[in-house]
Structures are given as C-alpha cells and as structure tokens.
Amino acid sequence: MMMKKNIKIPAIFLLLLTFGSLLIYFGSRNDAVSVAKSIKSGVLTADEVNVAFENVGGRVIKRFVQESEFVNKGDPLMQLDDVDTKIAIERLQAVVDSQQASVNQEQAAISIAENDTDLTELSTWRKIEEVQANLEAARSARDLASIEFDRHSQLRKTGGTSQSQLDSTRNTFIATKMQVIQIESQLATLMIGATKEQISQFQQTKNATGMTLQAITIARDKIKNRQNQLAQLRGQLNQSEAELKQLQVNYKRLTLVAPESGKVLKIMYEDGEVVPNGAPAVLLETDRKYVDIYVNENMVKDYQPGTSVTANAIALDKKVKGIIRFATAAPSFADLRMTRERGQADLTSYQVRIYMESIPQLLTGMTLEVDDAKHH
Numbered sequence: 001m002m003m004k005k006n007i008k009i010p011a012i013f014l015l016l017l018t019f020g021s022l023l024i025y026f027g028s029r030n031d032a033v034s035v036a037k038s039i040k041s042g043v044l045t046a047d048e049v050n051v052a053f054e055n056v057g058g059r060v061i062k063r064f065v066q067e068s069e070f071v072n073k074g075d076p077l078m079q080l081d082d083v084d085t086k087i088a089i090e091r092l093q094a095v096v097d098s099q100q101a102s103v104n105q106e107q108a109a110i111s112i113a114e115n116d117t118d119l120t121e122l123s124t125w126r127k128i129e130e131v132q133a134n135l136e137a138a139r140s141a142r143d144l145a146s147i148e149f150d151r152h153s154q155l156r157k158t159g160g161t162s163q164s165q166l167d168s169t170r171n172t173f174i175a176t177k178m179q180v181i182q183i184e185s186q187l188a189t190l191m192i193g194a195t196k197e198q199i200s201q202f203q204q205t206k207n208a209t210g211m212t213l214q215a216i217t218i219a220r221d222k223i224k225n226r227q228n229q230l231a232q233l234r235g236q237l238n239q240s241e242a243e244l245k246q247l248q249v250n251y252k253r254l255t256l257v258a259p260e261s262g263k264v265l266k267i268m269y270e271d272g273e274v275v276p277n278g279a280p281a282v283l284l285e286t287d288r289k290y291v292d293i294y295v296n297e298n299m300v301k302d303y304q305p306g307t308s309v310t311a312n313a314i315a316l317d318k319k320v321k322g323i324i325r326f327a328t329a330a331p332s333f334a335d336l337r338m339t340r341e342r343g344q345a346d347l348t349s350y351q352v353r354i355y356m357e358s359i360p361q362l363l364t365g366m367t368l369e370v371d372d373a374k375h376h
Contacts, residue, residue, distance in 0.1 A: 041369040042291040044362065049259060050280035051077060056253045057277040058084075060269050065282075067267060071258045077282050078256040078267070080275060085251045092244045099237040106230045110223060117219045124216065125208040128190045132206060135183040142176035149173040193217060262286040290355045291322070291368045294330055300350040302372065303327045309354060311368040316361050320368070322354040 058080035065077055149169040155161040191199060193214030202208055266283040269275050291311065295303060303309075307324045330351040354370065356362065 040293040040295060040372075041367055042293045044289050044291050044356065044364055044366045044368055046262075046364045047286045047288040047290070048265065049262070049284045049286055051256060051259060051282040051284055052278055052280045053080065053256055053275055054253050055277060056080065056085075056250050057275050057279065058082075058254065059274050060271050063267060063269075063271060065264050065267070067264055069264045071261065071264060071284070073258055073260045075258045076255050077258055077264075078269070080254040080256075082251060082254050085247060085254060089244065089247045089251060092240060092247060096237065096240045096244055099233065099240055103230065103233045103237055106226065106233055110226050110230060113219070113223050113226065117216060117223065120219070121213060121216045124190060124213055125211060128187065128202070128208040128211070129206060131183060131187045131190060132202075132208075135180065135187055138176065138180045138183050142173070142180050145169070145173035145176040256281055258284060260284075260286055285364065287358050288355060289358065289362065289364065290325065290353050291370065293352050293354065293370050294349045295327075295352055297348050297350060300327050300352070303350070303352045309370055311354070311356065311370045313362060313366055313368055315366050318361070320356050320359060320362060322356040322370075325353045325355050327352045 060078060061081050062079040063077075064075070064079070065071055071077065149166075149172070152161050152166045152169045156163065156166045191202075191208075191211065191213070193216075194202075194211045198211045202211060263285045264282060265285050268279075268281050268283075275281055303324055305324055305326050309322050309324060310319050311322055312318070313320055327350050330349040356368070
C-alpha cells in the first residue's frame with residue numbers, strides 16, 4: 001500500500017509537468033516569435049503644429065478662434081496691433097516717392113544733356129567748316145593785299161604813286177594778315193582734340209563730320225559721371241522699395257492664419273498680452289493622423305515606405321486605409337527578446353509609421369489594429 005502511494009505521487013507530478021509543458025509549448029508566449037505572429041496595434045496620433053508670428057511681435061488686439069475649434073487653412077487665428085507698422089509704411093512710402101522723383105529728375109537732366117551735347121557737336125562741326133571757308137577767303141584777301149602792296153612799293157620808287165596810297169595799301173595788307181592769323185587761331189581752338197588724320201582728311205574734304213572734339217568729349221564724360229550718380233540714386237530707391245516691401249509683408253504677418261486645416265488645441269496669449277517676435281501663439285492639431293507599430297526585423301521587409309495597408313478601428317468596427325511613411329530601427333528598449341528554447345537569437349524591433357486616411361469618425365486616441373502588410 002505504501003509502495004503504491006510512493007509511486008502515485010511522482011506519477012501525479014510527472015503528469016502535471018507534462019501537461020504544463022504542453023501548455024507552454026502550444027500556448028501563447030511573449031517572446032519575439034509569438035509577438036511577431038500577434039496583431040500589431042497602436043494608438044492614433046495627430047501631427048501638431050506650433051503656429052507663430054513670423055519676424056513680428058506686438059500686442060494682441062483680437063483672437064478669432066477658441067480652443068477645440070476647427071479651422072480651415074488660411075483662416076485667421078489672431079491679430080496684433082498694426083498702428084506702428086502702418087505709420088512706418090507711410091513714412092517709408094514718402095521716402096520712396098521722393099527718391100523716385102529724384103531719379104526721374106536726374107534721368108530727364110541726363111537726357112537733356114545728351115541731346116544738347118549732340119547738338120553742340122553737330123553745330124561745332126558746321127562751325128569748323130564755316131571758319132575754314134572764312135579762312136580761305138581771308139587768305140585770298142591777304143594775298144591780294146600783298147600783291148597790291150608790292151605794286152605800290154615799286155610805283156613809289158618811280159614816283160608813280162603817292163606815299164599816302166602806299167601807306168594805305170600797307171595798312172590793308174597788315175589788316176588782312178592779322179585777319180588770317182585770327183581765323184587760324186579760331187579754327188585751331190575749335191579743332192582741339194582732333195587727330196592729325198582727322199585734320200588731314202578735313203583739309204581734303206572740307207567736311208568736319210566725325211571729328212573728335214575735346215569739348216564734346218569732356219561734356220560726354222560729365223554725362224557718364226551723372227549716370228553713376230543716377231545709378232546711386234536708383235540703388236537707394238531699390239533699397240527703400242525693398243524695405244517697404246518687407247514692411248508690407250510684416251503688416252500681413254500681423255494677422256496669424258492657419259497654415260493648414262485642423263483643431264485648435266491651445267492659444268498661448270490673451271487679448272492685450274504682448275507676443276514676442278517669433279514666439280509660438282497657437283497649437284494646432286492637424287488632419288494628418290498616424291499610428292506607430294513595432295515589427296521585428298524578419299517582418300520589416302513587408303513594411304517599406306509607400307506600401308498600402310489596412311487597419312481595423314476597434315471603436316468604429318471599420319476598416320481604414322493607410323500608407324507607410326517610414327520604417328526605422330526602434331530604440332533598444334523596444335527590441336524583442338526571444339526565449340532560448342528554440343535556439344534562436346534576439347531580434348531587433350523596427351518602428352513603422354503609418355499615416356491613415358482622414359474620415360470624420362476616426363478620432364485621435366483610438367486604437368487601430370494593423371493587418372499584415374504582406375497581404376496587401
């Protein structure tokens with residue numbers, strides 16, 4: 001009897017051990033293999049955007065929305081005081097108008113100077129031709145007076161003329177000589193700057209067109225210098241116009257608008273408070289909703305970016321579609337560790353982010369169970 005009892009107890013323990021081993025072997029385990037076979041789920045999360053005033057700040061004069069309110073892209077969210085910016089725009093606009101007037105005035109003056117210089121050059125060419133003709137006439141008169149004076153000198157020796165007539169012809173000859181010298185000096189003055197080739201050609205053709213004149217060259221150099229002054233005025237005008245455009249852009253930025261559609265989560269400033277430059281003012285939850293799941297390295301090949309998947313929204317009992325955005329190695333704490341009973345090594349976990357389609361009933365915080373990607 002004692003013998004049977006001693007055999008019965010070990011038999012019961014052996015039976016329990018065998019049964020437990022079978023449960024462990026065929027049952028669910030939390031090792032990597034079991035987890036990889038289980039349903040992959042995650043909590044639906046939405047991208048959030050900190051909406052800030054860009055390069056402007058000031059006192060809040062109006063809030064157009066409240067927390068939990070839905071807004072569309074471009075809807076106004078908040079308005080800052082615009083008095084100072086308006087005054088700055090008006091002041092700079094007056095500067096721009098004044099500089100524009102200066103540019104127009106200088107342009108007109110340069111155009112007048114160019115036309116006047118061209119006319120002076122043309123007139124000088126004709127004047128040179130006129131003086132050259134006068135010079136030729138004066139030389140003819142001088143030669144004639146010289147002949148007359150020589151004739152009277154010979155007649156005076158023979159008594160054929162009086163001394164007064166000789167003196168008169170002498171004075172006439174001297175006057176014509178001086179006239180030739182005067183005209184030659186005038187012609188040389190007018191032709192200052194002309195090259196020897198141009199002067200030689202003029203002597204042959206009696207046409208001064210195209211002759212280089214120093215006075216005209218100096219006048220055109222002055223016009224070029226005025227062009228530099230005009231360029232400086234234009235540069236100042238361009239700078240002022242750029243500053244004006246920046247002020248006008250900043251004026252538009254005083255009204256904060258929604259960069260995209262979504263729900264207002266938080267408004268950081270109340271009416272009357274001063275917002276610093278670039279400070280976030282509104283926290284916006286966007287319509288871009290995603291869920292993160294974790295898979296092991298043996299399965300990550302089925303979850304490549306751009307792959308379409310479906311997920312079950314448990315609360316809605318409805319299938320929704322999604323697109324995988326990325327798959328990246330998860331932090332080490334998320335690695336799945338296998339049991340050693342099958343002699344396999346540990347597997348690294350990968351984080352897979354899936355952006356879901358936007359449907360009205362799908363709300364942030366809902367749990368989604370993602371189907372296996374390889375089935376799609």
